[in-house]
Amino acid sequence: MRITAEGLGWSVAGKRVVADVNLDVAPGETVGLIGPNGSGKSSLLRCLAGLRAPTTGTVAYDREPIRRWSTRRVARHVAFVEQATETESDLRVADVVGLGRTPFGDRWRGFGADDRAVVDAALARLGLTELRERPWKALSGGERQRAHIARALAQQPYAILLDEPTNHLDVKHQLELLALLADTDQTVLVALHDLSLAARHCDRLLLMHGGRLVADGPPKDVLTPRLLAEVFEVDAETGPDALGNLTVTYRGVVAAPAHPDLPPAPTPVQKRHGDLS
Ligand SMILES: Nc1ncnc2c1ncn2[C@@H]1O[C@H](COP(=O)(O)OP(=O)(O)OP(=O)(O)O)[C@@H](O)[C@H]1O
Structure with a gap:
């Protein structure tokens, strides 16, 4: 799409x-x-x-x-996996992933065998099959994050x-x-x-x-030292790593450049000797 x-x-x-x-x-x-x-x-x-x-x-x-x-x-x-999604509940992991089937449910049709198959496949894809019966609250942060991604996949x-x-x-x-x-x-x-x-x-x-x-x-055109300095305010080089993959190496941070949308910073007013305030 x-x-x-x-x-x-x-x-x-x-x-x-x-x-x-x-x-x-x-x-x-x-x-x-x-x-x-x-x-x-x-x-x-x-x-x-x-x-x-x-x-x-x-x-x-x-x-x-x-x-x-x-x-x-x-x-x-479209499925959306948000940054910090709180799923407060006593649900099991498989139930949370099953929430991905919600857009396809209706009051005439319950959670069917086809829905269960989709959830099982999503759990397997994220390596969560072993955790499917675990209470949601008992998961680590990373396990929760993977379960949210599995839920998105279950949305097909x-x-x-x-x-x-x-x-x-x-x-x-x-x-x-x-x-x-x-x-x-x-x-x-x-x-x-x-x-x-x-x-x-x-x-x-x-x-x-x-x-x-x-x-x-393409990554090589966007991750240029100039854009990394202007946008991320870092002094960095990009180039192939030992395996030939494009990688970013940071030397440190650079002084913040002025943002084009912001008015120029006011020039500091020097106090002259003899000023009263
Ligand atoms: N509902 C809101 N009310 C007021 N300000 C908001 C709201 N949502 C976002 N902002 C502000 O809009 C700006 C962009 O926020 P956004 O979360 O989209 O940035 P981001 O690029 O995702 O940031 P990060 O990398 O930190 O997650 C921030 O300054 C944020 O404080």
Whole structure:
């Protein structure tokens, strides 16, 4: 499924959090969404997932604007794995993953054998089969994160949007998840902070800064020392690692450059000798 946004903006309390975003994620593409803290990644993902009505512009799935789609219809197309989803309950892991079947249920049809098969497959894909009967509350942070991803897969969406899905995962599970996302036929848009992981597993990267998309292209074109310095305020080099994968190596931080949307910093006024205040 193709996801497009045109002139997308979202403001809250008079603040433009997302501004004038145009993007096009093709069916089956795995696209990484990167940018510093507060650059608008989560807000953009929430707009694309239909959880926030944009202040300006449109979001479309396969060219059809979703403005008037029901939540249920959106959920039959797109699964969203949020950054910190709290599932407070006495549910078992399999029940939480089974919540992914909600958009397909109706009051005439209970949770059927086909739903159970989908949940079993999703649990297996995330290595959670052994934990299926565990109480949700007994899971570690990383296990919960994997269960939320399994729930998204159980939704059998055409596209998956994920907000920092690796932040609780150990290295093995990070690599497994990114490989899964890269291999799936579904359209994937994933917000990541690990730029080397993003470079290795994504077809294309979208770079956000101050609510705007400031770069869109293959990892080698987006992860340039100049953009890393301007946007992330780090002094970094990119190049192939020992295995030939594009990787980012950090020397340190650079002094914060002025953001183009911000007024220039006022020049400090020097007190002259003899001033009274
Ligand atoms: N509901 C809201 N009310 C007020 N400000 C908000 C709201 N949602 C987001 N913001 C602000 O918008 C900016 C962008 O937030 P957002 O969570 O989208 O950034 P992000 O790129 O996902 O950040 P991070 O990498 O830290 O997760 C931040 O300054 C945030 O404080």
